[in-house]
Amino acid sequence: MIRESDDVIVKAVARLLMPFIVVYALYVVMHGHYSPGGGFQGGVILAASFVLLGVSHGLGKTRRRMSEKVAGVISSIGVLIYGGIGALCLILGGNYLHYGKLSKLLHVTPAEARSLGILGVEIGVALAVMAVMCTVFFAIFTVGESPEDDRSVE
Amino acid sequence: MPVKDIIVILFMLGGLFLFSTATLGLLRLPDFYTRLHATGKGDTLAALWSLIGLAVYHGFSLTSAKIIFIAVFMFLAQPTATHAISRAAFRCGVQPWTCELAVLLDEDTVE
């Protein structure tokens, strides 16, 4: 269990930098078309912000913001978005992930529908990757401990 | 030669010089804390100068703004990492190097 460190400098700098890391991760996800990035890279950077929070402020406070249950729900939502867009294309009459058929639903040209379809899929991938990375981080850093250890006198 | 090119060359050469002195300090200084001093300060300033040189090379554009963001991030993050390492060393009991120990060992006295 990582207890809260009494190090003022690392805590203050982590608290200052975390929102900017999250915004940068969203930028990387959105600009996957034009520059290196996309879903997987943005998800990893989002998870890195949670790792920074966990290392500097202790695992208890991180659990209050992202518990294992919420991480499981978010990963399922990510997979639902990915599979849902593919299935929606199937329902509208094309193959799986044939984004051109979405143009009837969104009232745009098929080229723009393809672009928007890929963006939606990348968002689903980023959510799923972030949740799985957070779960892995929690699993590695709480090995061999039980919740009763927290309540002992320390 | 335009003034912009001269400024870029000066900044990049200054950055390379500072990087080399920081590396020399990392290799040759006698103790962990002194090495950390060399690399923590020298590397940060050298990176800052190199990034400013690259930003001036590209003029007023989005690229220069992004390079300045990287420079600000390095300015905040690298000293924090150095502080975290040195605090870990202090808590684990790494002792600083003192000069009297060498002199005393030469005279064969036990302290």
Next chain:
Amino acid sequence: MTEFFLIIGIGMCVLVLLCLYRATYGPTILNRAAGISAIGTKTLIILLLMGVVYDRIDMFIDISMVYALLNFLGTVVLSKYLERSGEA
């Protein structure tokens, strides 16, 4: 101008090789961590110089920002772990 950046890049590669000595032969783990952090900073600058030499710096800026972040994060996590486990 690109030849000048190429020469600077080669100089920085030589410095990375020198830093590798401390990263392999440092007496304790924390010495190696300091060496790796220094190598990471130099790698970031070499990435940007390669971007300028190939005239596609837009691609390389995002990567170098991410690498700066990961370098900082790795150093902080390693030092917190070593502080907790109690050995240098």
